[in-house]
Amino acid sequence: MNQLLLAYEKQDKNDIHARRTAALAGLPIYLKEDSSGIFTTCKNEMEFYEGAVALVADVDEEEVPAGVPFSPHQVFIVLEDQVVMTHHSWTDALVCLFGLIYALHLSYPVKCSSFFEFIQIVLLKLDDERKQLKPKLLSLKNELV
Numbered sequence: 001m002n003q004l005l006l007a008y009e010k011q012d013k014n015d016i017h018a019r020r021t022a023a024l025a026g027l028p029i030y031l032k033e034d035s036s037g038i039f040t041t042c043k044n045e046m047e048f049y050e051g052a053v054a055l056v057a058d059v060d061e062e063e064v065p066a067g068v069p070f071s072p073h074q075v076f077i078v079l080e081d082q083v084v085m086t087h088h089s090w091t092d093a094l095v096c097l098f099g100l101i102y103a104l105h106l107s108y109p110v111k112c113s114s115f116f117e118f119i120q121i122v123l124l125k126l127d128d129e130r131k132q133l134k135p136k137l138l139s140l141k142n143e144l145v
Contacts, residue, residue: 001029004068011070018070020091025068031114031136038109041069053101053109054078055093079106102126 004026011018028035041057041064056076057069069075075093077085079100087093098119101108108116114137121127122141133141 001026004029007068007070017089017091021068021070024091024094027118028112028115030140031118033113033115034111035115036067038112041067041072052080053097053106055090055097057090079104 004022008018008022011022025039028039038053039055039057041059043058043060054076056078057064057072058074058076059069059072069090072088072090074086074088075090076083077087077093077097077100079097084100085093085096087096098116100106101116102120114134117134118137118140121131121133122137122144
């Protein structure tokens, strides 16, 4: 988390995308989940990433402080080993990835299930009030309120 915050300090404070990226990239770290298999980077767009669900940011190596793509050239959204969309912002791509997973009734990646559940239930309020939050998500929700 310290590396992420130090990397964020070097970004333009008026850039809303940098703020959003830092907040969303910090969430799996806070929840102690391994997001490395889902949120990855590549050095050129010719590289292809195979994965059931992934966000692959096309960046230059020096542009990836703390492994967080603050300024990617583009971000590939991968579902079922296929690039289905691209975006120029990591946060916009993450929202699209979440929307696709939710709309297509796909399972959340096991390594980041709490991350996606937090987005669904706490941030977007897409729950039916019957689902119980995991204790770590409930404590984070209560801290934010």
